[in-house]
Amino acid sequence: MTVQLHPSPSAFEPVAGAVYRANPVLFTNELTALRTSPWPAGQVLLSVSDESTPVGAAVQIRGAVLLVSGLPPHAAAAAASALAEVQPDLPEVRGTPEAATGFAQAWQNVTGAQVLPGTTDVLYRLGELAPPLGVSGDWRPAHDEDTDLLSAWLDAFYVEAFGSEPDIDAARVGLQAIYDAGGQILVWTAAGVPVCMARVHACIEGMARIGPVYTPPEHRGHGYAAALTSVASRAALDRGVRDVVLFADAANPVSNRVYRRIGFAAVAENVRYQFTPMADAAR
Incomplete structure (x- = not known):
């Protein structure tokens, strides 16, 4: 070889x-x-x-x-x-x-x-999307004025999910890289306050991935992640994506349950x- x-x-x-x-x-x-x-x-x-x-x-x-x-x-x-x-x-x-x-x-x-x-x-792939009902708030695209908040959230996500050392400067670079790669960031707000973020990757070979999806601890338990993931999935489908996928930590029963409930099915493990x-x- x-x-x-x-x-x-x-x-x-x-x-x-x-x-x-x-x-x-x-x-x-x-x-x-x-x-x-x-x-x-x-x-x-x-x-x-x-x-x-x-x-x-x-x-x-x-x-x-x-x-x-x-x-x-x-x-x-x-x-x-x-x-x-x-x-x-x-x-x-x-x-x-x-x-x-x-x-x-x-x-x-x-x-x-x-x-x-x-x-x-x-690794999950979307089947039939089933958005949650009754979640307070609404979504919007991320704005320039969200940069500091989203950078802090990305940093917190990497620390929580991967055990990384906090590095806000690297998170800022990562945030810009999302946009440079053609991705979108969506924000869920409740009573006008941002409470959750989700990234939608650019479509490649008919596939687009969602993630990270991050809700700060103080805003968890209200369905914001499920609602925003559904919105992100619909946005990808509306752009002609065939397969919408995402990853979830196998050790986190809450996120796995949420994704299954809104229409995702497991297809592989990493x-x-x-x-x-x-x-x-x-x-």
Whole structure:
């Protein structure tokens, strides 16, 4: 097998893009990540080919997390060996259970890193939309004057969902990146006060993802997230999107129940594995 590391999405796409386009729902994270411009230096774009036929691909995203759903287990060893040459301190992978477990085992074999299981996310696809009734308030598009609030909410979301360190400056950059990638941010207000936000990603290959959806703790329990997710879903459908998808933390029964109630059905899982380099693990 031949492993290639590509410098940019434009170089990666002709070689490995077909791997992701074959299933836009499953590869929603990868396809949206490839819209990042400019592509960060050193951020991995990897393809695996067998006799010139692409058989696997992996893309690195925010936080140096490597998305490996597109790497079948039989390609994991070759990919791990090549990646260890350029990024031996890879911190984390995410993907379907089969792909992520296969790569994690290969990475441990190649580098000796300690492997720790992380969180599990459920990938949902919208069936028949069933908006909730009786939720107080209404939605609106985000405005320029919302920038400080939305940046703070994004920062809080990353801390809560991924255990990130607070970084308001990075959140501001992330907020601008949403707009630069063609996404929308919707806000739910109650009594004129913003209480919830939701991102709608740009349509790619007939698919659009919603998320993050974030309600500050003091505003939870009123149905705002369900209502705004329904609005975001309808906005995507009205733009001609075929598949509306989103992720939910498998350990959060409330969000999973909410998404099922408004018409989403689980189609896959994503698991995470975190790596500690051998030298660090031995300390």
